[in-house]
Amino acid sequence: xxxITQSPKYLFRKEGQNVTLSCEQNLNHDAMYxxxxxxxxxxxxIYYSQIVNDFQKGxxxxxxxxxxxxxxxxxxxxxxxxxxxxxxxxCASREDRGRDTQYFGPGTRLTVL
Amino acid sequence: GENxxxxxxxxxxxxxxxxxxxxxxSDSASNYFPWYKQELGKGPQLIIDIRSNxxxxxxxxxxxxxxxxxxxxSLHITETQPEDSAxxxxxxxxxxxxxxxxxxxxxxxxxxx
Numbered sequence: 001x002x003x004i005t006q007s008p009k010y011l012f013r014k015e016g017q018n019v020t021l022s023c024e025q026n027l028n029h030d031a032m033y034x035x036x037x038x039x040x041x042x043x044x045x046i047y048y049s050q051i052v053n054d055f056q057k058g059x060x061x062x063x064x065x066x067x068x069x070x071x072x073x074x075x076x077x078x079x080x081x082x083x084x085x086x087x088x089x090x091c092a093s094r095e096d097r098g099r100d101t102q103y104f105g106p107g108t109r110l111t112v113l
Numbered sequence: 114g115e116n117x118x119x120x121x122x123x124x125x126x127x128x129x130x131x132x133x134x135x136x137x138x139s140d141s142a143s144n145y146f147p148w149y150k151q152e153l154g155k156g157p158q159l160i161i162d163i164r165s166n167x168x169x170x171x172x173x174x175x176x177x178x179x180x181x182x183x184x185x186x187s188l189h190i191t192e193t194q195p196e197d198s199a200x201x202x203x204x205x206x207x208x209x210x211x212x213x214x215x216x217x218x219x220x221x222x223x224x225x226x
Contacts, residue, residue, distance in 0.1 A: 004156075031212050040122070042202065042218040043157075050212070058213070090156055100145040100206050102214055104156035 003027065004105035006091050011110045013085075021076045021108045023091035031094040032074035033102065036060060036087045043090065049074055078110065085112045115140040117205050119217025126193050127225055134220045136203035137185040145206035146186050147214070148177060150199045157202060161188070193224045 004025045013019045023032065034046040045058030049068040063082025068074055074093075078085045088109050092102040116139040126132050138146075144165040149157035163170045163177045163186065170177050174193075179186040190197055200221050204214040 006156075033213070040218060042119075043216040045213060048213060094212050100212060101147060101159060101162065102212075103159065104149075106156045107154070109154075 004091060004093055004103060006089075006105040006108050008108060009106065011108055013110070013112050015112055016080045018080060019078050019085075019110065021078065021089055021091075021110070023074045023076065023105060025072055025074075025091075025093045025105075027093060027095065027103070028071070029093035029095045029103075030071070032068070033092040033094070034058075034064075034066065034074070034076045035090040035092065037090060037107075038087050046076065046089075085110060115143055115205050115207055115215040117203060117215045117217045119203050119220060121220060122218065123221045123223075125223045125225065128193060128195060130193055132188075132190045132193050132197070132222055132224075134188045134201055134203070134222070135185060136187070136205075136217050137183075138205040138215075139184065140205070140207055141181075141184065143205040143207050143215075146177070146179060147204050147206075148188050149202045149204070151202065151219075152199045160201075190222075193222075195224050195226050198222055198224045 007022045031050050033048040035043040044060050046064050047066040049055035065077045090107045091105040094102045119136045147162035150160045151157040161177050163179050174191045176189040200219045202219050203217040
C-alpha cells in the first residue's frame, strides 16, 4: 500500500522540549515538504528537500530543523526555540522529473502544554 | 514571491446547488494550479489541477477554469452533496522554484441537505 505516513497522529509535549515528527513515503518521490497549518492561515511552508542530504528553508523555518538522510524519510524537529509550536503539521512529497503534483500525508497534531 | 488569494473564506449551499470558489495569483510565471480538498483532521487530497496551457478542465461534477490574462482560476462544483463539505485550497506553482506550491487560505464549504 503506497503512500505517505506520518506518526504519531496526536502528540503532546511540555513547553521547552524538543519533539520530532516522523514522515515516511514509499512512493519513490524525490522531493519532500513540511507545512504548518493553523486555523484561517492556510498551509505555510517550513522546509523542503529536493534530494537526499539537501534541504531549503521555507517561509517559517525559524525554530524548526530537518534532515534528509534517506530518500523515503524527512523528519521534522520542533525545537524549544519555536515560539508557538501548537499546530497541525503536514508532510508532502512530489515525484520530480517535471511532475508538479504534491501528495500529502494524514498530518500530526502537536499540542504543547 | 507568489501571492495567492482565495475567496470566499466560507460558503454555504443547499444540496444540489452549485458552488464556486475563486483564486487569484500574482506571478505570471506560475504555470500549474492544483485544488485540494481537506476533511476535518485529515491531510489535503488533490481533486483536480490545471496547467497554464489549458483554459478549462472537468472531472465529473468538478471543473476548474483558468484565465491567464486576469491571473485568476476558479473551482466549480455542480450538484453538490453533503459529502462535498470540507475545506478547499487552491495553490499556484512557479516552475523555477524547486516545486514549491503557494496556497490560498482555504474555503470552508458546507452543503446543507
